[in-house]
Amino acid sequence: MSTETRTIEELATQEYKYGFVTDVEADTVPRGLNEDTIRQISARKGEPEWLLEWRLRSYRTWLTLRDPDWANVKHDPIDYQDIIYYSAPRRPKTLKSLDEMDPEIRKTFEKLGIPVEEQKALAGVAVDAVFDSVSVATTFKGKLAELGIIFCSFSDAVREHPELVRQYLGSVVPYSDNFYAALNSAVFSDGSFCYVPKGVRCPMELSTYFRINAQNTGQFERTLIVADEGARVSYLEGCTAPMRDENQLHAAVVELVALEGATIKYSTVQNWYPGDKNGKGGIFNFVTKRGHCRGANSKITWTQVETGSAITWKYPSCILQGDNSVGEFYSVAVTNNYQQADTGTKMIHLGKNTRSTIVSKGISAGHGQNTYRGMVKIGKNASNARNYSQCDSLLIGDQCGAHTFPYIEVKNTSSQMEHEASTSKIGEDQIFYCRQRGLSTEDAVNMIVSGFCKEVFRELPMEFAVEAQKLLGVSLEGSVG
Amino acid sequence: MLEIKNLRARVGNKEILKGIDLVVKTGEVHAVMGPNGSGKSTLAGVLAGRAEYEVIEGSVTYDGHDLLALEPEERAREGIFLAFQYPVEIPGVNNAYFLKAALNAVRKHRGEPELDAMEFMALIRGKMKLLDMDQALMSRPINEGFSGGEKKRNEIFQMAVLEPTLAILDETDSGLDIDALKVVANGVNALRSPERSAIVVTHYQRLLNYIVPDYVHVLSEGRIVRSGGKELALELEDKGYGWIETALERA
Numbered sequence: 001m002s003t004e005t006r007t008i009e010e011l012a013t014q015e016y017k018y019g020f021v022t023d024v025e026a027d028t029v030p031r032g033l034n035e036d037t038i039r040q041i042s043a044r045k046g047e048p049e050w051l052l053e054w055r056l057r058s059y060r061t062w063l064t065l066r067d068p069d070w071a072n073v074k075h076d077p078i079d080y081q082d083i084i085y086y087s088a089p090r091r092p093k094t095l096k097s098l099d100e101m102d103p104e105i106r107k108t109f110e111k112l113g114i115p116v117e118e119q120k121a122l123a124g125v126a127v128d129a130v131f132d133s134v135s136v137a138t139t140f141k142g143k144l145a146e147l148g149i150i151f152c153s154f155s156d157a158v159r160e161h162p163e164l165v166r167q168y169l170g171s172v173v174p175y176s177d178n179f180y181a182a183l184n185s186a187v188f189s190d191g192s193f194c195y196v197p198k199g200v201r202c203p204m205e206l207s208t209y210f211r212i213n214a215q216n217t218g219q220f221e222r223t224l225i226v227a228d229e230g231a232r233v234s235y236l237e238g239c240t241a242p243m244r245d246e247n248q249l250h251a252a253v254v255e256l257v258a259l260e261g262a263t264i265k266y267s268t269v270q271n272w273y274p275g276d277k278n279g280k281g282g283i284f285n286f287v288t289k290r291g292h293c294r295g296a297n298s299k300i301t302w303t304q305v306e307t308g309s310a311i312t313w314k315y316p317s318c319i320l321q322g323d324n325s326v327g328e329f330y331s332v333a334v335t336n337n338y339q340q341a342d343t344g345t346k347m348i349h350l351g352k353n354t355r356s357t358i359v360s361k362g363i364s365a366g367h368g369q370n371t372y373r374g375m376v377k378i379g380k381n382a383s384n385a386r387n388y389s390q391c392d393s394l395l396i397g398d399q400c401g402a403h404t405f406p407y408i409e410v411k412n413t414s415s416q417m418e419h420e421a422s423t424s425k426i427g428e429d430q431i432f433y434c435r436q437r438g439l440s441t442e443d444a445v446n447m448i449v450s451g452f453c454k455e456v457f458r459e460l461p462m463e464f465a466v467e468a469q470k471l472l473g474v475s476l477e478g479s480v481g
Numbered sequence: 482m483l484e485i486k487n488l489r490a491r492v493g494n495k496e497i498l499k500g501i502d503l504v505v506k507t508g509e510v511h512a513v514m515g516p517n518g519s520g521k522s523t524l525a526g527v528l529a530g531r532a533e534y535e536v537i538e539g540s541v542t543y544d545g546h547d548l549l550a551l552e553p554e555e556r557a558r559e560g561i562f563l564a565f566q567y568p569v570e571i572p573g574v575n576n577a578y579f580l581k582a583a584l585n586a587v588r589k590h591r592g593e594p595e596l597d598a599m600e601f602m603a604l605i606r607g608k609m610k611l612l613d614m615d616q617a618l619m620s621r622p623i624n625e626g627f628s629g630g631e632k633k634r635n636e637i638f639q640m641a642v643l644e645p646t647l648a649i650l651d652e653t654d655s656g657l658d659i660d661a662l663k664v665v666a667n668g669v670n671a672l673r674s675p676e677r678s679a680i681v682v683t684h685y686q687r688l689l690n691y692i693v694p695d696y697v698h699v700l701s702e703g704r705i706v707r708s709g710g711k712e713l714a715l716e717l718e719d720k721g722y723g724w725i726e727t728a729l730e731r732a
Binding site: 424427428429430432433434435436437438439440441443447448450451452453454 | 532553554557558568569575584
């Protein structure tokens with residue numbers, strides 16, 4: 001191996017910075033899953049009967065399903081009876097203000113740089129922070145309420161806006177959708193809820209921060225965003241977890257609904273603990289995300305930067321039902337060491353003149369395996385539908401892999417599809433060229449990788465684009481060849 | 482300023498440089514000529530710190546430092562610039578952005594303040610004119626989709642911006658038509674000064690009509706077999722490399 005290769009590999013083995021554990025007292029349900037567990041979760045959250053019924057139906061459906069085995073990932077079977085399905089920091093029943101938040105938890109979020117205190121908040125970002133299973137703080141709630149925007153924890157939404165939750169819950173991702181969606185529907189603990197009323201443009205970025213803290217817990221959060229006619233909202237989620245030797249399951253569901261003329265932009269910076277450099281530990285991130293462009297001229301954009309998790313199984317998708325609706329998917333997925341990612345999107349064109357764009361950038365380093373899996377489906381009524389797909393893979397080192405599985409199904413002859421794909425390698429000659437001009441190897445790799453991801457980064461809100469770029473540099477320390 | 486003593490280097494098991502001695506003083510321009518495979522590019526690569534070349538013996542001192550002990554980027558920051566024979570393409574990385582990062586790395590090393598985007602653009606405007614560079618090339622990815630001539634001009638343009646103290650041109654003339662050759666030579670000549678020196682590696686005498694060297698060295702099978710003034714290049718052009726080899730055999 002040459003010097004460059006070795007240096008790049010050293011670069012790629014930088015430590016995970018968020019691997020600390022917070023010591024808080026937790027209220028947990030007993031390990032394992034049965035109808036009783038679900039009743040307990042529902043009772044603890046004081047849920048209405050209809051929601052408990054929905055959970056139980058989900059659970060019964062889940063029992064009939066099997067783990068999907070088609071993804072291009074390998075892991076030991078998961079023992080679903082060995083998981084604690086609910087863990088909440090113990091605290092007074094309701095917090096009157098943010099000052100009442102457990103100081104330990106507040107410290108954790110401060111360490112993560114999450115502005116839970118309003119006065120410290122990044123200008124224009126409202127944050128809902130989810131710690132283990134429970135949403136602990138929502139900032140800017142009052143300010144948003146003036147515009148009629150509801151942004152709160154899922155539990156609060158169930159209590160305060162049951163009619164909205166009931167109308168939209170499961171309407172994009174039904175509980176019978178897949179194994180993990182069914183599991184989530186049965187046991188989901190909390191998450192974020194957002195409703196933007198007719199014609200309102202949300203004046204700030206909404207943000208949720210998820211953190212898995214407790215041992216042996218799974219995090220099953222659920223996010224539901226509804227943009228009513230002509231509304232606009234931009235939403236960002238970020239995630240971290242402590243370093244633990246065993247794998248932890250994260251099976252979330254995100255549903256987006258865009259009514260006529262509405263726009264939803266959903267950005268994710270996912271940095272769950274990826275396991276150590278030998279592939280021990282790390283989060284299993286098995287997530288179902290789907291958006292429904294229900295009305296004409298609506299638009300949903302998914303932007304994701306996936307640098308963490310031991311295994312990622314995730315396909316943020318768009319159902320383009322409204323005429324002239326637009327779906328976009330911009331993704332950067334990094335796999336280093338022994339990380340595996342099977343990610344991509346589905347664009348389901350149902351309405352006329354619907355358009356979709358897919359830009360996927362996979363970066364594999366170390367022994368990482370990166371799979372793009374995408375489906376573009378054009379229904380028979382989707383006249384003049386258009387899709388453009390671009391999948392690029394960047395390989396760093398010679399132990400990693402990049403795989404692409406595009407599925408295309410077209411039932412309307414007036415549609416147009418374009419698919420471009422490329423695979424490239426960071427060459428030692430490229431790095432030498434940069435070094436000969438005075439740049440360090442680290443800066444050279446970062447520059448080349450950022451250049452590769454540019455089209456995706458420019459879709460992220462400004463401050464997060466900077467963050468994502470840094471994160472990428474950290475994730476790749478120690479990975480090239 | 483640059484002193485090469487008994488330099489031997491190999492690639493894999495193949496010894497390519499078999500004992501080079503060369504002194505380049507400040508302000509001088511040296512041409513290194515020789516047939517294909519004589520070790521010209523290897524010499525350039527060793528000086529720049531290319532990892533695939535292994536130095537087996539000898540020393541290279543540059544401005545009093547042991548050059549061979551420095552990493553490639555440290556050599557670059559110390560003022561050594563290699564104009565590549567085959568400039569590398571880096572997709573997605575903006576040419577101007579790259580050059581600004583490189584310039585600031587060098588400036589930082591020299592203890593000079595880093596330039597912001599505005600200052601940088603002001604600086605490069607004049608240099609672009611000198612190398613007849615199209616403004617559009619600045620916002621394109623490094624060398625991607627550049628013609629052969631554009632790539633070579635881009636190398637000399639980078640050199641003009643970075644203002645190295647020792648420039649090494651590795652067959653910069655190959656693949657250039659006569660007009661491009663003049664542009665490149667102008668760029669190099671503009672940089673000539675009593676504080677800077679250059680090593681011009683070339684196969685042909687042609688370039689030396691425009692960049693007139695102080696010394697010419699002929700490399701053959703990893704050794705400098707003949708050194709002289711600029712007239713040596715003309716003699717070579719006239720008689721061909723065979724002349725040197727025959728002369729050596731006779732000796």
